[in-house]
Amino acid sequence: MDEDKKETPVANEKRKSVSKPVSPAKSPVDEKADSGSTVNDLLLNSQGEKNVTSPIKDFKNMLTLTRDTFGSLRRSKRLSLRGRSSKRNEEDRHLKAPSMEECVEEAGAEPVKQEPLSVMEINELIQQRQLLKAFQSIKYLEDEIVTEMDGKDSDDKPTEFSRKVKDVDLLYNSIANEIKSIVKNTLDHPSIEEKLLTLLVELIAEEEKAHGRAEGTESPEPHFLGMPRKWREVWKDSVKESAEGRVLQVPMTPEKDKDSWLAVHLGFLRKNVREDLLKIKCSVQKCYPEDYKVCDTYVECFQNAISSHLQGLLQRHLEFNELYALLDWVANMYRRLETIHATSLPHWSLSEPCEALLGYPDLQPEVKTENLPLLLPPATWEKLKNDYTDSLKEKIKHYFDNILKLEITEKWEKELQPEVVQNQYNSSLYFDIQMIIAEHMKTSGKISTRLGTAVLEICLVDLKEYIPRTGLQTNFAADTKELEKILADVTMNFRKCFLNKLEVKTQPLFKKILSKTWVSSDEILNSILSTTVQYSQDLNYLRQPTNKDFLRDVHRYLVREYIAQALKPRKKMNSSQRQKVSKKMKEEATVITETLSDLGSDSDELSLAISVIADIISEKKKEKIQAHLESMRQRHRDLRNEHIVAILTLRGFWRKTRESIIRHLGNLKEDAEIETDEALFAEIEASTIVSCL
Numbered sequence: 001m002d003e004d005k006k007e008t009p010v011a012n013e014k015r016k017s018v019s020k021p022v023s024p025a026k027s028p029v030d031e032k033a034d035s036g037s038t039v040n041d042l043l044l045n046s047q048g049e050k051n052v053t054s055p056i057k058d059f060k061n062m063l064t065l066t067r068d069t070f071g072s073l074r075r076s077k078r079l080s081l082r083g084r085s086s087k088r089n090e091e092d093r094h095l096k097a098p099s100m101e102e103c104v105e106e107a108g109a110e111p112v113k114q115e116p117l118s119v120m121e122i123n124e125l126i127q128q129r130q131l132l133k134a135f136q137s138i139k140y141l142e143d144e145i146v147t148e149m150d151g152k153d154s155d156d157k158p159t160e161f162s163r164k165v166k167d168v169d170l171l172y173n174s175i176a177n178e179i180k181s182i183v184k185n186t187l188d189h190p191s192i193e194e195k196l197l198t199l200l201v202e203l204i205a206e207e208e209k210a211h212g213r214a215e216g217t218e219s220p221e222p223h224f225l226g227m228p229r230k231w232r233e234v235w236k237d238s239v240k241e242s243a244e245g246r247v248l249q250v251p252m253t254p255e256k257d258k259d260s261w262l263a264v265h266l267g268f269l270r271k272n273v274r275e276d277l278l279k280i281k282c283s284v285q286k287c288y289p290e291d292y293k294v295c296d297t298y299v300e301c302f303q304n305a306i307s308s309h310l311q312g313l314l315q316r317h318l319e320f321n322e323l324y325a326l327l328d329w330v331a332n333m334y335r336r337l338e339t340i341h342a343t344s345l346p347h348w349s350l351s352e353p354c355e356a357l358l359g360y361p362d363l364q365p366e367v368k369t370e371n372l373p374l375l376l377p378p379a380t381w382e383k384l385k386n387d388y389t390d391s392l393k394e395k396i397k398h399y400f401d402n403i404l405k406l407e408i409t410e411k412w413e414k415e416l417q418p419e420v421v422q423n424q425y426n427s428s429l430y431f432d433i434q435m436i437i438a439e440h441m442k443t444s445g446k447i448s449t450r451l452g453t454a455v456l457e458i459c460l461v462d463l464k465e466y467i468p469r470t471g472l473q474t475n476f477a478a479d480t481k482e483l484e485k486i487l488a489d490v491t492m493n494f495r496k497c498f499l500n501k502l503e504v505k506t507q508p509l510f511k512k513i514l515s516k517t518w519v520s521s522d523e524i525l526n527s528i529l530s531t532t533v534q535y536s537q538d539l540n541y542l543r544q545p546t547n548k549d550f551l552r553d554v555h556r557y558l559v560r561e562y563i564a565q566a567l568k569p570r571k572k573m574n575s576s577q578r579q580k581v582s583k584k585m586k587e588e589a590t591v592i593t594e595t596l597s598d599l600g601s602d603s604d605e606l607s608l609a610i611s612v613i614a615d616i617i618s619e620k621k622k623e624k625i626q627a628h629l630e631s632m633r634q635r636h637r638d639l640r641n642e643h644i645v646a647i648l649t650l651r652g653f654w655r656k657t658r659e660s661i662i663r664h665l666g667n668l669k670e671d672a673e674i675e676t677d678e679a680l681f682a683e684i685e686a687s688t689i690v691s692c693l
Contacts (some may be wrong), residue, residue, distance in 0.1 A: 006325075010451045011392065015624070019216065022252060035278075035479060043327065043374065047213070052600065053151075061536055061579065062505070069436060072371065075457055082477060082598045092172065098217060102252065113565060116137060116140050117137045117143060117168045119171065121137075122134050122138060122141075123174060124138045124173055125137070126171070126174045126175055126178060129178060129182075129199075131175055131178060131199060131200075131203045132202060132203055132206060134171070134175060134205060135175060135206060135207060135210075136171050138168060138171045138172060138405070138590075140167055141164070141167070141171075142168050142225055142226060145161070145164050145168060146223060146225050146226050148161065148304060149225070150152045165225065168225070169224070173231055175231075176229065176231060176234050178232060179200060179203075179204075179231055179234050179235060179238065180237075180238045180241070182196055182197070182200055182238075183235055183239055183242060184241055184242045184245065184587075185242075186239050186242065186284060187242060187276050187279060187280070187284075188245060191283075191624035192279065192283040192284055192287070194283070194286075194287050197284065197288070197550065198287050199289035200235075200287075201288055201292075203231070204231045204232055204235065207228070207229055207231050208228065208231075208232070210230070211229065212227040230271075232292075235292075236297060239297055239298060239301050239302045240304070240305075242301070242340075243298065243304070243305040244301075245282065245304045246272065246273070246302075246305070246307070247269065247278055247302070247305040247306055247309050248268075248274070248339075249272075250265065250268045250269045250272050251265065251422070253265065259321065260321065260325075261319075261322075262318070262322040262325045263321070263322075263325040264328065266329045266333065268327070268334050269306070269309075269329075270334070270357050271328070272358055272534065273302055273306070273357060274360060275299075276302070276364070277295075277298065277302070277363055278360075278363060278368055280294065280295060280298045280362060281366045281367065282481065283296075288463070295366040295367055295368075296368065298373070299358070299367055299368070300370075300372070301644045303372055303373075303375065305507070306334070306375065307375050310326065310330070310375070310376060311376065311380060313326065314326070314384065318387070319391070320391040320392065320394075320395050323384065323387055323388040323391055324388060324443065326384060327384060327385065327388055327444070327447045327451075328446065328447060330375050330376060330381070331382075331446070331448065332356060332479050333356060333357060333448075334356060334357045334358065334375055335356050335358045335359070335369055335372070335471065336356045337356065338360060338541070354481060356660065358372075370473035370474040374492045385447070385448075385451055388444075388451075389451070389454055389455070389458065392440065392444075392455060392458055393458050395463075396436070396440070396458055396459055396462050397462055397494070399436050400433065400462055400463075403429060403432045403433065403436075404429075407428075407429050423540075428580070433463070436459070437456065437459045440455050440459065441455055441456055441459075479487070491546065491549075495549070495550055495553050497555075498535070498550065499553055499554070499557055501535070502532065502535050502557065503561075505531045505535070506528050506531055506532065506561070507561075509524055509527050509528045509531075510528065510561045510562065510564075510565045511565060512524045513565035513566055514565065514566055514581060515560060515572065518584075519580060519584060525588050525591060525592075528558070529558075529591070529592070532554060532558060532595070533599065533656060533676035536550075536551065536554055536599045539551055539554075539599070539600075540600065546600075547600060548600070548602065551596065551599055551600050551601040551603075552601060552602075552603045553603065554599075554601070555601045555606050555607075556594075556603070556606055556679075556680060557609055558592055558596070559592065559606045559610060559680065560680055560681075560683060560684060562588075562592070562608060562610055563609060563613065563680075563681075563684065564684045565648060566585070566610075566613065566650065567643070567646040567684070569649070570650075572650060572652050573650075578617050578618055579618050580615040580652070581614075581617055582615070582617040582618035583614075583618075585611070585613065585617070586611050586612055586614045586615075587612035588610070589606070589607040589608070589611045589614070592606040592607050592610070606680065607636070608635070609632065609636060609680060610630050611678065612628050612631070613647055613650075614630055616629070616647055616648075616651055617650060617651055619651075622657070625648075625661065626664055626665070629644055629647070629661070629665060630665065633665065636680050636681055637678070638678070638679050638680060638681045638682035639681045640681065641662055641665075643681050644660055644661070644665065645662065648661060
């Protein structure tokens, strides 16, 4: 045993010659180049140097000697162990077999020198994704180059040295590219390659450990040898590229093929990103240490990728529905921006909101949103809302125009009888307009309360062209004072429209007033009142006070047209004719009052003007005529001198008498302004009554 432990000088000398650290070695069978060989060197040796003597034969002899010596020693060892006593069996089990180097030394043979892998062999390892082994081999080459550089060996062969440096850098870059490929493809498959990701983490940790001492030191320019490769940053950049690629892969229907193309696309985007984040939480995250902050990193990268994608979509010309789809997705589908309170929306619009993408319970608590910025920059978000409201203005106007056209063509022009509910007309126009306002308030209010209010204001402005009822203040929390003014104007326009239709029907009949046919028959007034009753029946279904206002206008119209026709120039009547005309006018004034009262009018005083004119026609005394005119002037402040001249002409007075009476009434003050509801004579144009007789 003492002889076995004794070292011979030759063996000792051989051991001292092995001074370099053992590298990841290649087998003797694969030995084709020395440790400094590159891919080009290998190609050169195999093609151009055919006469170079290979040391393979000597190497095989050495290998045969080593193998024979190693086998003999092992057999000798086993025979020796068999002869030992049983008391030492347990101890003998722990004896180690001698190493190759020990066998060689004991036999006095030269040890086998383990050569580093060539560049091509290392590259093959990278392609096979044996990345840890490849990194160890590259690091060995890198250390050798650094040793050469420190020993100034690089000055002797600068071209070869530069080639080695380039090879190391290219190999490191190849590993970095594999890292990128692994990370970018992580989410592309149904299942996660957990072993590959674990290997990736070990690789990055190994590199950081190997180059950790050089962190913060100056790099050996221009080679960057021995410096950190920053593969963790490569990993993060790859996560970013992966998120961008996943977002761009979401299906998008061509705009021309479907009106809702953007809403469909955003729906797929929400679904795909949710599935990716769930995969990251459940499978990817556990392959990494906590300091990688995997979920936070992926969420941040997806947020940035989605933001860029949406801003790209905003560069297109988007229609109203597409603008709303973007608003709703950002505000509600991706991450809820604002809590919508029940008091901010009409009672019928409340519905259970869908869960936002980043708020899904199955993503919690790993997916955090507290520190995330807004998905769109504030200026972009405001512009999107402004584009939406501008588009809404055109949309609302288009809606209202269509509703009104439908109402006119399907009901008014066909003169269909409207539906009656609780003794009042019930028009679908009211419900249609209410539903439009309600729907757009509801959808816009889901984006933000301020946007919902802005939409209501837009609708109220457009309502000035239509005839809705004033129930908006009950259904919507809004100040409708301005709307009420608009509605009053709209209602007045409708009243004028109604009277215009009545005028078209009755004007031919009014032209026969004070004619010979009229004096001898009641048919003319009966026809006028019959038409009026027919038209006014619909007014009974209007709400108060609208009903009274319309009937007052009808009553005023009949009296005004009756007087206007009576005061038109005609032949002078004799005393007998004046008595007959006066009597008939009084009778018809009474009939007009009674008929309108039956319809619901409370404006009996309007018909008195016809009776006063009838009294003047039959009156003989000038003083009484003046008294009638003074009372009429006080009751009807819009009575002008032209009207008085026409009444006196109908009475049969000559010019001097008329002028005398006018001078007597001249001290009465003429009112330049008068309320529309009080006017009677103002709309009787002077040109129709002033004439030379």
